[in-house]
Amino acid sequence: MSRFFKSVFGKATLATTAVVGGGIIYLDFIKPPVSPNLQNSYKPLRKKLETPPSREQLLEKVKATPKFDVIVVGGGATGTGTAVDAATRGLNVCLLEKNDFASGTSSKSTKMAHGGVRYLEKAIFQLSKAQLDLVIEALNERGNMLRTAPHLCSVLPIMIPVYKWWQVPYFFIGCKMYDWFAGHQNLRNSTVFSREMTSAIAPMMDDSNLKATCVYHDGTFNDARMNATLAITAIDNGATVLNYMEVLQLLKEDGKLIGVRAKNRETGEEFNIKATATVNATGPFADKLLEMDEDPLGLPPKKPEAPRMVVPSSGVHVVLPEYYCPRDMGLLDPSTADGRVMFFLPWQGKVLAGTTDTPLKSVPENPIPLEEEIQDILKELQKYIVFPVEREDVLSAWSGIRPLVRDPATVPKGTDPTAGSTQGLVRSHLITKSPTGLLTISGGKWTTYREMAQETVDTLVKDYNFDGRNKQLLPCQTNKIILAGGEDYSKNYSARLIHEYKIPLKLAKHLSHNYGSRSALILELYTQSDFNKLPITLAATKNFHPSESEASSENNLSYQSFDEPFTIAELKYSLKYEYIRTPADFLARRTRLAFLNARQALTAVDGVVEIMKQEFNWDDETTAKLTKEAKEYIGQMGISPKRFDVEQFTVQ
Known part of the structure; x- marks a missing residue:
């Protein structure tokens, strides 16, 4: 019997050897090699682009349109996402934003496209299907963000430090479940790093009691630039999108909503704008429109009333120098003193740390980070860092309002919005329709903006009659389209810019990762004159007016004389293509300078104002007003008084 098995086993071994050997011979010697995937010829860089409609043309379109299909009130992530979805289906859309795009919550996120590992933990231990559904939905949309805006979104590994051996399998299994629920949209497989590997990657971390780190992967992105890109994409698809347009009144006829009365905040001119449907996408301010x-x-x-739909909560973030975190890997603190999760992430060449959770009774127009909240974040960070965490190292700090929501129909008037903790609320979204026809979309988070927009427009198509055209409208297109700047983009786009324009790597990376395939439009302006190459801090310097700069062959100044890669060319591009109206629009939202380094941003205000004054023909009163507003806004972004004298930049 044993001889029989030996014979069978021997024959099987020979057969296996023959198959493997034959396979190797075929693959190495017979099968023709696959043509290398080398891009010897790319599509030409986009150096020209048709100028988009100006603000004046968009305002004229408002006047000339008797009735829009949809008015969207609110220019944050959800509002601009809804405008893109509706416009790409064939609806005539008008979006109105009281301030600038992403001027509120949408520019003050944790900059993550993620499913939420903490929600997954709650889903499992609390047996919560709602939490699990939110995780799966967000993981799905994370993939959509990475696909539709490849220049603005990227994959980021995140370490979870583990200090007890029994916790290593606990956290690792949680990370693998996170991978599993992502399905085919999983970014990369989770893994475990030893203490030695962790120390090599993150030498700033204290590894005294470290056992290992579990590493999972999520997405990171530039939120305010994503928001501006959505607004531009909506305009490219025919939508009328306007910032600095304040809704003063909801117009009604026979108790039904027929439009809005809005004011151009720059000129004071008022418009009666009519539409079949009106969408309330004002985020934390949803209650104001509902009132x-x-x-x-x-x-x-x-008399202002307490919010009934929104449960306001302030989340503070701080930005620190790059040496507080590995360049390409983040850190998650799974158990802070107050039970929240805290992130320490590389972002735009700096380190982003946050966030706190402070319940509020009302929603402020411009929330300001409290010193105690900044200190709380620094104390948490000190638990992991081997050197002293200094308050003077804080480059910027800001506070954003989370739009956590509940159905207003179930909340009596006068209810205290701070009652109870916000940690237990699911970060899902809610769509409600009032008796007048006002459709409100609120809640959710940045990662799920696209699905929120899709559900909103699906509701519009289902519940409103767009002159009998409902069946002619296209289905949702936002899973397919690529947002402005993502067309023909590749992850090595910065190398192409270096080859073409002979610019430093830091500038090439900054432009390619924030403007994508539209970077060449900025660099065409950059190469036009020495003046356009200057950092924005020097734009107002007396010795460097355009005529003088262009005439001087000895002027070798470039953006390198400034610590951040923001040039006059980028400002001129924003003026032409991105609808900036104030210095803060450029310094805080089209670029992220105020969020990355508020001190440097303050020094740049005068230069930005000088160029914008020439572009818009501002009088002295307007110039002084906007300069003061910009400096006050940036001056409240957590700058340490020990390191920088904010007072010297205050306009009297």
Whole structure:
């Protein structure tokens, strides 16, 4: 019997050897090699682009349109996402934003496209299907963000330090489940790093009691630039999108909503804009529009009321120098003193740390980070860092309002919005329709903006009659389209810019990762004159007016004389293509200078104002007003008084 098995086993071994050997011979000697995937010829860089409609042309379009299909109130992530979705289906859309795009919560996120590992933990231990559904939805949309905006979104490994051996399998299994629920959209497989490997990657971490680190992967992105890109993409698809347009009144006829009365905040001119449907996408300010909707005349209440839909909570983030974190890997603190999760992430060449969770009774127009909240974040970070964490190292800090929501129909008036903790609330979204026809979308998070927009437009198509054209409208297109700047983009785009324009790597990476395939438009301006190569801090310097700069062959100044890669060319591009109206629009949102380094941003205000004044023909009063507003806004972004004298930049 044993001889029989030996014979069978021997024959099987020979057969296996023959198959493997034959396979090797075929693959190495017979099968023709695959042509190398070398890009010897790319599509030409986009050096020209048709100028988009100006603000004046968009305002004229508002006047000339008797009735839009949809008015979207709110220019944050959800509002601009809804405008893109509706416009690409064939609806005539008008979006109105009181301030600038992403001027509120949408520019103050943790900059992560993620499913939420903490939600997954709650889903498992609390047996919560709602939490699990949110994780799966967000993981799905994470993949969509990386695909539709490849220049703005990228994959980021995140370490979870483990200090007890029994926790290593606990956290690793959690990371693998996170991978598993992502399905085919999983970014990369989770893994475990030893203490030695962790120390090599993150020498700034204290490894005294470290056992290992579990590493999982999520997405990171530039939120305000993503928001501006959505607004531009909506305009490219025919939408009328306007910032600095304040809704003063909801227009009603026979108790039904027929449009809005809005004011151009720059000129004071008012417009009656009519539409079949009106969408409330104002995020944390959703209650204000709902209060107007309850008034028979559509006017805001004379006395402010406590929010009923939004449960406001302030989240503070700080930005620190790059040496506080590995360049290409983040850190997650799974158990802070107050039970929250805290992130320490590389972002735009700096380190982003946050966030806190402070319940509020009302929603402020411009929330300001409290010193105690900044200190809380620094104390948490000190648990992991081998050198002293200094308050003077904080480059910038800001506070954003989370739009956590509940159905306003279930909340009596006068209910205290701070009652209870916000940690237990699911970060899902809610769509409600009022008796007048106002459709409100609120809640959710940045990662799920696209799905929120899709559900909103699906509801519009289902519940509103767009002159009998509903069946002619296209299905949702936002899973397919690539946002402005993502077309023909590749991850080595910065190398192409270096070859073409002979620019430093830091500038090439900054432009390619924030403007994608539109970077060459900025570099065409950059190469036009020495003046355009200057850092924005020097734009107002008396010795460097355009005529003088262009005439001087000895002027070798470039952006390298400034610590950040923001040039006059980028400002001129933003003026032409991205609808900036104030210095803060450029310094805080089209670029992220105020969020990355508020001190440097303050020094750049005068230069930005000088160029914008020439572009818009501002009088002295307007110039002084906007300069003061920009410096006050940036001056409240957590700058340490020990390191920088904010007072010297205050306009009297």
